Amino acid sequence: xxxxxxxxxxxxxxxxKPWKYYAKPxxxxxxxxxxxxxxxxxxxxxxxxxxxxxxxxxxxxxxxxYTSDLESWMTSSRVSGHETLIDLPMEASxxxxxxxxxxGLLVSKDQSENEIKIKKLMARxxxxxxxxxxxxxxxxxxxxxxxxxxxxxxxxxxxxxIGKVPPKNETKDMIExx
Numbered sequence: 068x069x070x071x072x073x074x075x076x077x078x079x080x081x082x083x084k085p086w087k088y089y090a091k092p093x094x095x096x097x098x099x100x101x102x103x104x105x106x107x108x109x110x111x112x113x114x115x116x117x118x119x120x121x122x123x124x125x126x127x128x129x130x131x132x133y134t135s136d137l138e139s140w141m142t143s144s145r146v147s148g149h150e151t152l153i154d155l156p157m158e159a160s161x162x163x164x165x166x167x168x169x170x171g172l173l174v175s176k177d178q179s180e181n182e183i184k185i186k187k188l189m190a191r192x193x194x195x196x197x198x199x200x201x202x203x204x205x206x207x208x209x210x211x212x213x214x215x216x217x218x219x220x221x222x223x224x225x226x227x228x229i230g231k232v233p234p235k236n237e238t239k240d241m242i243e244x245x
Contacts, residue, residue: 072183073190076223084224086196091124091150103127105228107154107199109144110134124148129199129228132156132191133168141192152228153188155198157206165203172206178215185219197226204230 068077076085109116110130119128120143128144129152130137144151156167158174170188172181197220207213207229220227
């Protein structure tokens with residue numbers, strides 16, 4: 068969908084969600100638990116990113132939204148058979164020492180400001196299934212901001228892979244209930 072932020076993913080008229088459309092097809096043989104492996108922080112180092120592209124297709128790749136040639140890396144990832152995500156820059160527990168950058172979601176900002184940033188992140192590139200949160204973020208501890216984030220992503224048909232178990236609160240309950 069064309070917006071003031073650029074082209075954003077959207078759920079098709081037939082109800083197909085981008086995370087399903089761009090997902091790597093898998094064959095489930097039984098109902099045993101599965102493990103997903105995601106290599107994150109790609110796109111900043113050419114050597115590391117090229118090595119990641121040679122990994123088996125079952126390994127998912129997540130790219131920094133600040134990568135200068137994000138489109139090329141993500142296209143290479145999809146062509147190589149990988150499911151592709153974008154690293155979601157979020158306020159870290161040691162913020163401001165660790166700054167998530169100009170598109171980083173911050174607890175100190177209101178929902179509308181963070182929603183603008185997530186829309187700018189979504190417009191960075193097409194063909195990804197969703198976002199991956201960092202492990203040291205504190206955003207999940209704020210129920211209202213997290214709910215807002217999930218609503219924006221769900222409304223666009225994208226998934227959110229959470230990099231750490233959130234504290235026991237409404238956020239964790241919401242995640243566990245799907």
